[in-house]
Amino acid sequence: MERTNGARATLDAVATAAGVSKATVSKVLNGRPGVSEETRARVRGTLRAVGYTPTTGPRDPAPAGAVQLVFDALVNPYSVYVLDGVLAGARDLGVEVVTSVLQPGEDAQPAELGVDEIERLGAKGRAGLVIVTSQLTAQEIAACRRLDIGLVAVDPVNPLDESVVSVGATNWAGGVQATEHLLSLGHRRIAYAGGPQRSVPARERLHGYREALEAAGLDADPALTLHDAFRADAGARMAATLLGREDPPTAIFAGSDAIAMGVLQAARAHGLDLPGDLSVVGFDDTYGALWTDPPLTTVHQPLRDMGRVAARTVLQLARREPPDSHHVQLATRLVIRDSTAPPRPRATT
Template sequence: MERPTLDEVARLAGVSKATASKVLNHRRYVSEDTRRRVEEAIGRLGYVPTTGPRDAASLRAVNVVFDTLANVYSAQVLSGIVGAARAQDVEVLVDALDPAAGDAGGPLSASWIRRLATHGRAGVIVVTAELTAGQRAQMRAAGLSVVVIDPLNPLDDEVVSVGSTNFAGGLQATRHLLDLGHRRIAYAGGVSVSAPSRERLQGYLSALSDAGVAADPGLVLEQGFSFRAGREMAATLFARERPPTAIFAGSDASALGVLEAARRQGLRIPDDLSVVGFDDTYSAFTTAPPLTTVRQPIEDMGRVALRTLLQQARGERPDSHHIQLATQLVVRESTTAPRPE
């Protein structure tokens, strides 16, 4: 099927090709009615400008879309992206998903993708959000490069993703608790469709299996990588007939929620409950006690994503379609041996 042309857009809108081009390039001296008709024609035809590898002059701006900006993880990812962009003299435009907007012009909507293409963006970095097959196809059609950091859903080899060795991190966290003597270890993870959370869960299950410890389905909860989710999952675990002696939280944010739930329950950390997080964000060493956690190089993930996006935009093949940076267990004061039964 042939791509719609600017001539077809102009014809459908009832304007000249030159006027349609002015609207497309956001030039002045076009009436609002004319601009509206051209934009409606672009939407109806699914028109996107013909694009190939960007030249150096057009690699001036990238868009970054977060699922949320209200956590420390997002701030550290953005820090890495901005640092790498500054070194490349590239502007970073930041947005966050708005579920209420849907396809009404919000980030990752069809109209939003078309606008980016007309503005000559180098591409899009999507952080911890779902990127659907339809959105991927629209970005390809628009000639936009895309890199996903910690993707919510599994991606095919046509999309570059950047993350950490989540399975190894889950393995490290759980082995640490097993080595301390814990056997009733819970996993408080992200939503069940989250690819990073599922990989961390598989590391947890593998460590238990290697140690000959049967996994208890009642100790595996998957609700979200947030303070509230961590607090609620911990409260559920504490209500079990045999509560855990240790909790491996799938993120530092949820680990903080676990610590708050333990405080409300009157439990002392780590004497009554050991807690391990995942991320090693700034908040991990400011908790009381400081949090044992799995460090993933969050700022490096942002830097690698930015460099890889520009590499694609120049028409170069990425070094890998699924980039994983190494994790490392950081032992602090929130874990110790369990109390004797």
């Protein structure tokens, strides 16, 4: 279908060209269910062919040119800090931000944004997409490129090709810093309670932990390495397992502050004195780390700065400017509080 005399294509015209009702076109535009995948694909193809720009239907709260910020979850302090940084960075540049949260996948699979949603964002005129701690597929990356939507991934959970700009922290170095601190206190039975094995940041922190042990002449004990979600309940589960070992650890490096909080809870449930019987180090340095009992020694990662860099970079891409770097890693540092101490001598028989 072609426009005549430069006239703008209407919703009725799109429906006629696609051989569907006007209501069906509206459902596709707004991402609503009730349309088969075959019909949805046909309508999307027609919308692209005629260059249709929606003017009716639900009003978008942000103007064209806004940045879409997508989280896998907004229930943890990590996400709140990154959100604060993106909002501050966008505000400095005079750009609106729209935030959304992915729905969990089936059978505990990682949540995905989906090509349909990316095409809907393209139809709304989004300048860029910042996606946080979420999985990106090759199809989604290709859709952003085809629709000319700038794409930046913050702490992506899966490896990405070199064309995708990512922002994160020096997770490997942070793992080294946490483990070296525990080693310097005299600990030798040091466990790692980390995030999901599929998570790139979790694996980088694990590799830093192993590197520090190896540099100290110690072998990483597989029985002291566990993986679960970046949540307090997961930390409590892993700590219960580790502390139930025949030769339990004297220290645990937790892959996030949330995990560390669960570790502290489980240690108290086991009747342990903290940090006398067990030292704990977290990762993130979120606000809650100040208010744990005892206050948490943790690896600080500059989450707000990561958000600011992501906002600035995605707008560079939207303006077709080369990014400062395709892989930005901001430095971590260890913050020592009261949850770590030298191990107590173990009683001998």
